[in-house]
Amino acid sequence: MTSWKDTAPLLTERLQLRPPVPGDCDAALAFFQSDRSRTIGGPSTLGRSWRIFAELIGHWDLRGFGMWVVTARGEDRALGMVGPWFPGDWPEAEIGWMIWDDACEGMGIACEAAIAARHDALTRLGWASAVSYINPTNFRSIRLAERLGARHDPCAAFPPGKDACLVYRHPAPEGRP
C-alpha cells in the first residue's frame, strides 16, 4: 500500500499542489497565530495552532486525501492550503482554502488552486458534490466561491457548530445532474 505522502502533486499554470510535509509547519503556525486566521476561528495559541496543523496532516492519514499545500511551480515554499476537507462529523465534503501569506492575496492563487483541487476531488476521488462553508463576514471568500461558479445553497446542512456560516455548493461534475 502506498502512503498518501506519495500522492502525485497537481500542477496548474503557476502553481503546484502537494501533500503537506513537516517543513510546512513554521508557515502554518505563523498563519494560525495571526489575525489572518480570524475568519476560520483564529488567531490561536501556539499549541492550538500546532494541533490544527497536526489535524490537517492526520486528515490525510485517515481519509487518504486532504488539503493540499500550495506552492509556486518549481518552488517549495508553502503559500497556503487548498482542497478537500471532510472531518468526521461533517454532513458532506468541502473544498476549503486558506492563503497564509498576505503578499499572496489578490493574485488569484486560491482560485487557481481551488479549481485544480475541485477537479481532482470530483474525478480522481469520485465525489458526487462539493460545498464550501464560508464565514458570512469573509467577503473575499464569498467572492471567490462565486467566481468558482459555486452558489449559495440555503437547503444544505451545516457542520456542527457552524450554523452561522454560508454554504456554497460547487457545480456538479460534468455529465452528472
Place this chain on the structure above:
Amino acid sequence: MMIKTERLMLRMPSNDDWPAYRDYRLSPRSTAPGEDIGMVWTLFAALFGHWTLRGFGRFIATLNGRAIGHFGPYRPEGHPEGELTWTLWDAGLEGKGYAFEATQATRDHVFGPLGWTTSISYIDPVNRRSQALASRLGAVRDPLAACPYDGFQVWRHGKGIVA
C-alpha cells in the same frame, strides 16, 4: 513501528481505532470531558499528524487485537518538554497492570531509540490512580518544572530509574 510487551502490542494508530477512541473521549474518563465529536475527531487526527510532524508519537496498545488505550511520547509545540503519557480507555481494564506494562515499554522507547534524557508526565491532582502509576514507574514530583496545564502536577521520569 511496533513494541511488543509480555501481554500487549503497541503500534501506530490506525483508522480502525476510531470507534474505541471516540467512545473513550465522549466518556467521563476522557482527560478533556465534555468535548463534542468534532473536537474528538480533531484530536484523533492530530494523533496521526504528530507522528508525521515529529517522527514519533503515541502508540495504540492492543490486547489480543483489541485497542485499549494510547501511550507514549507527546511533544506538541508550545509545551516546554516532551511528555510520557498513558491513557487506558476502558475502566474495566484497570487494576491489571496494563498501563504500567505499556508505559514501561514506551519509557524504554523514549530513553532508548528516541534518545530523550528526561521526560515528564502532567497529572491532574484528582487523578490518584495516575499518580500511583507514576510513582510505581519510579517518577518523582518536580515542583519546579513548568506546566502547560493549570494546577496539574509534574512528575519526572529519570533515565535509568528502575521501577
